[in-house]
Amino acid sequence: MAEHVILFAGPMGAGKTTAIESLSEIETIRTEATNTDRETADKDTTTVALDYGEITVGDDDKVRLYGVPGQRRFNFMWTILKERAVGLVLLVNNDAADPIRELDEFLEEFGELHEKGGIVVCVTRSDVAPTPYLDKYAERIREVMPGRMIPVFTADARNGDQMRTALMSLIANIEITAMIADNQERAA
Amino acid sequence: MTEQVSAQQVSAHKDPVVIAFANEVLDGFSDVCKSLRYATFLTDDGFEVASIAGDEKQNRRVASMASSMQALGDAVARDLRIGGAEYIIIAAETGYVIQMRVPEHAMVLAAHFDAAETVGKALSVARLAASNMRTMVQEKAA
Amino acid sequence: MGLMTKARHSLGLVGLSPIECAKIATFVESEAEAAGCPWLVLHSDSCDALIVPSDVEFSADPYQVLIRLVRFGNQPAEGDLCITTPLSAAELMDTLRKAQDQLSSRSRSHEVKPMKVKMEDWGAVPANDRHHVPAGFGTPAPQHLTDGSAALKAETWPVSAQSSHPDSHPAAQPSAMHAPLQHPQPAPPPQPQGVNLHASGTEHQEFSAAWDQIAVALYSIVQNSAPAVAEIRVENLDMIRIDFRFRAYNSRIPLEQVSANGSRIAIRSTLVEAFRPPIVNLPGESLDKLFWFIGSQAFHGTGAPWLKPEDRYRLRRWPNFTELNHAVADMRAAAAIGNCFLNAAELASAAGISVESAIRTLNAYSLMGLLEIQTDKTAAPVTFTPPAQKSGGGLFSKLRTKLGL
Numbered sequence: 223m224a225e226h227v228i229l230f231a232g233p234m235g236a237g238k239t240t241a242i243e244s245l246s247e248i249e250t251i252r253t254e255a256t257n258t259d260r261e262t263a264d265k266d267t268t269t270v271a272l273d274y275g276e277i278t279v280g281d282d283d284k285v286r287l288y289g290v291p292g293q294r295r296f297n298f299m300w301t302i303l304k305e306r307a308v309g310l311v312l313l314v315n316n317d318a319a320d321p322i323r324e325l326d327e328f329l330e331e332f333g334e335l336h337e338k339g340g341i342v343v344c345v346t347r348s349d350v351a352p353t354p355y356l357d358k359y360a361e362r363i364r365e366v367m368p369g370r371m372i373p374v375f376t377a378d379a380r381n382g383d384q385m386r387t388a389l390m391s392l393i394a395n396i397e398i399t400a401m402i403a404d405n406q407e408r409a410a
Numbered sequence: 411m412t413e414q415v416s417a418q419q420v421s422a423h424k425d426p427v428v429i430a431f432a433n434e435v436l437d438g439f440s441d442v443c444k445s446l447r448y449a450t451f452l453t454d455d456g457f458e459v460a461s462i463a464g465d466e467k468q469n470r471r472v473a474s475m476a477s478s479m480q481a482l483g484d485a486v487a488r489d490l491r492i493g494g495a496e497y498i499i500i501a502a503e504t505g506y507v508i509q510m511r512v513p514e515h516a517m518v519l520a521a522h523f524d525a526a527e528t529v530g531k532a533l534s535v536a537r538l539a540a541s542n543m544r545t546m547v548q549e550k551a552a
Numbered sequence: 553m554g555l556m557t558k559a560r561h562s563l564g565l566v567g568l569s570p571i572e573c574a575k576i577a578t579f580v581e582s583e584a585e586a587a588g589c590p591w592l593v594l595h596s597d598s599c600d601a602l603i604v605p606s607d608v609e610f611s612a613d614p615y616q617v618l619i620r621l622v623r624f625g626n627q628p629a630e631g632d633l634c635i636t637t638p639l640s641a642a643e644l645m646d647t648l649r650k651a652q653d654q655l656s657s658r659s660r661s662h663e664v665k666p667m668k669v670k671m672e673d674w675g676a677v678p679a680n681d682r683h684h685v686p687a688g689f690g691t692p693a694p695q696h697l698t699d700g701s702a703a704l705k706a707e708t709w710p711v712s713a714q715s716s717h718p719d720s721h722p723a724a725q726p727s728a729m730h731a732p733l734q735h736p737q738p739a740p741p742p743q744p745q746g747v748n749l750h751a752s753g754t755e756h757q758e759f760s761a762a763w764d765q766i767a768v769a770l771y772s773i774v775q776n777s778a779p780a781v782a783e784i785r786v787e788n789l790d791m792i793r794i795d796f797r798f799r800a801y802n803s804r805i806p807l808e809q810v811s812a813n814g815s816r817i818a819i820r821s822t823l824v825e826a827f828r829p830p831i832v833n834l835p836g837e838s839l840d841k842l843f844w845f846i847g848s849q850a851f852h853g854t855g856a857p858w859l860k861p862e863d864r865y866r867l868r869r870w871p872n873f874t875e876l877n878h879a880v881a882d883m884r885a886a887a888a889i890g891n892c893f894l895n896a897a898e899l900a901s902a903a904g905i906s907v908e909s910a911i912r913t914l915n916a917y918s919l920m921g922l923l924e925i926q927t928d929k930t931a932a933p934v935t936f937t938p939p940a941q942k943s944g945g946g947l948f949s950k951l952r953t954k955l956g957l
């Protein structure tokens with residue numbers, strides 16, 4: 223059975239837990255604790271270890287969806303979960319205090335996953351805060367990770383269709399990039 | 411949720427009274443148990459309330475890890491439908507870590523003992539410390 | 553490839569009053585209806601031919617034909633083509649025929665293609681970024697297209713908000729741009745082979761050639777990157793309202809239901825000052841959605857006139873698929889052209905789609921301002937040989953089956 227571990231990262235309140243909930247076909251495993259840090263995100267609970275969901279594909283493929291806690295104090299979990307991951311869905315909530323900086327920081331932490339497979343960026347809660355516009359994100363990604371094509375979408379983590387579009391784009395990008403690399407290798 | 415309740419929830423690791431209680435409990439804890447190497451109270455979401463021993467950075471890190479552990483333990487117990495996780499023990503070569511929730515509170519005690527202690531004794535003193543903490547916080551609220 | 557549209561040349565109006573603009577547009581429009589006028593009136597100074605008042609300093613590019621408007625009391629300049637006030641349809645058409653002759657003799661001698669629209673300055677084109685919001689016109693009463701300083705960079709004028717009878721009151725219209733649109737239905741092209749992109753539900757319903765001109769007009773406005781608003785009328789109904797300043801539009805009905813094969817489709821556009829209130833209810837819908845819809849269906853699967861078949865293109869950023877009506881194959885296509893410079897044939901082979909689908913994709917992406925052109929013309933062509941798939945295909949195709957996409 224082939225495993226494909228996809229990580230969901232991003233700041234607290236970006237929608238990682240919700241996104242995995244929207245995508246998973248099993249009841250998700252959650253590790254929520256009472257949130258005492260209401261300034262960062264005004265919600266009742268926060269993920270402190272991981273979220274876990276699954277999509278089984280045929281008899282021999284399983285897509286494992288892991289959400290990491292958003293807060294930097296849990297970065298030991300980032301290291302643990304990064305190990306097996308081949309792809310990253312980076313969620314950034316547009317209503318964060320400085321969402322572009324969040325993008326920066328998480329790309330710095332998780333950017334290596336581009337080499338292990340691929341990354342897609344989802345800008346959530348743009349209905350709550352319409353700016354910054356998607357272009358700003360795309361621009362910043364080009365600056366931070368030049369020469370790589372990272373899909374960037376507006377997405378509502380509660381919307382299964384949109385999250386599937388993001389996931390499929392991630393996988394399409396991973397497969398095509400591999401195909402191109404393969405062809406270049408053969409050409410060389 | 412009223413303003414007051416949420417303010418109270420925010421405060422555990424920021425509330426000087428709770429922090430003082432926690433320090434008091436931890437002091438008593440190390441007095442009755444010589445094999446205690448290290449102990450910390452933390453909020454469920456991984457903020458350090460008070461610790462004995464350990465440097466500041468280490469304490470914060472343990473608080474985060476303990477909160478993850480606790481949540482994973484709870485998740486496993488919930489999944490197996492065996493009730494809430496009462497305590498978690500990590501037994502290693504030269505010691506062990508016990509952690510348990512302060513009853514009825516979003517707070518966890520994590521304690522590291524050296525191998526000299528029996529698990530039974532360590533468990534009972536840890537339980538005592540957690541329950542002392544609960545009593546003090548509740549009396550304050552009343 | 554041959555343009556499916558009758559318009560072969562674009563006509564730009566520069567420095568004219570709104571009444572002059574409206575008159576010229578109306579003449580061209582009625583001529584088009586009667587006899588198939590080959591001119592498309594655009595509000596752009598990068599057109600094949602330009603009409604500029606004789607008293608305005610202006611130097612046209614070498615590829616352009618300059619027509620002078622000689623107002624009452626002014627002297628015509630030597631050598632230039634000119635028309636005089638009061639404007640008459642006969643004189644305008646006669647002059648346009650001369651301009652056409654000049655253009656076609658040039659294109660014979662210099663290989664200049666007709667229907668010139670510049671493709672440049674991508675950086676100035678803000679790409680879409682709006683979140684989906686249900687469409688529909690709301691209150692207040694539309695001041696649309698009326699508050700702008702239209703055609704000309706310098707002039708402003710008050711115009712009545714009444715805009716429901718554009719044909720009967722041409723002089724009251726601030727339209728600087730009319731796409732004269734009346735066409736016999738072209739023979740339907742062969743059905744696309746391979747995977748169908750853009751599952752918009754209108755794939756079977758061919759877009760009429762009128763939409764080609766709408767696409768050209770939109771492209772030209774975006775390229776101009778001046779603050780503009782526009783209105784697309786279908787069968788004389790105010791259907792889609794666009795505010796380029798906000799990269800937003802409102803549509804009276806969902807795009808999928810907008811008549812694809814109508815022949816009376818017109819676009820009117822005007823410049824507006826940046827501070828004027830928006831003509832759409834913000835946030836409106838993302839202009840990319842409209843461009844994707846029109847761009848992928850116009851031109852009957854042939855390349856947009858501004859694209860060069862010999863060029864290769866690459867995505868600057870991914871299309872925001874979550875707000876576009878997309879098919880799964882679109883994601884593979886984006887992944888391919890996102891990672892290397894490709895022409896239509898290469899894109900087709902990389903993404904496993906038909907060449908026609910690849911061309912439609914390129915048309916849409918370029919209208920959306922998502923493409924960059926390969927500058928290194930000597931770069932080796934990219935060939936794709938998909939690796940022999942394991943049984944059942946890759947994860948993508950399995951997941952696609954699984955999710956029922």
Ligand SMILES: Nc1nc2c(ncn2[C@@H]2O[C@H](COP(=O)(O)OP(=O)(O)O)[C@@H](O)[C@H]2O)c(=O)[nH]1
Pocket residue numbers: 232233234235236237238239240241265268269292346347348349350377378379380
């Ligand atoms: N309005 C709005 N809410 C969203 C959107 N995406 C996610 N949310 C909500 O934002 C919150 C995100 O919380 P959560 O999933 O716990 O974020 P996490 O910290 O990243 O795991 C949830 O209440 C979601 O329902 C969005 O696009 N719009």
Ligand SMILES: [Mg+2]
Pocket residue numbers: 238239240268269289291
């Ligand atoms: Mg979470």
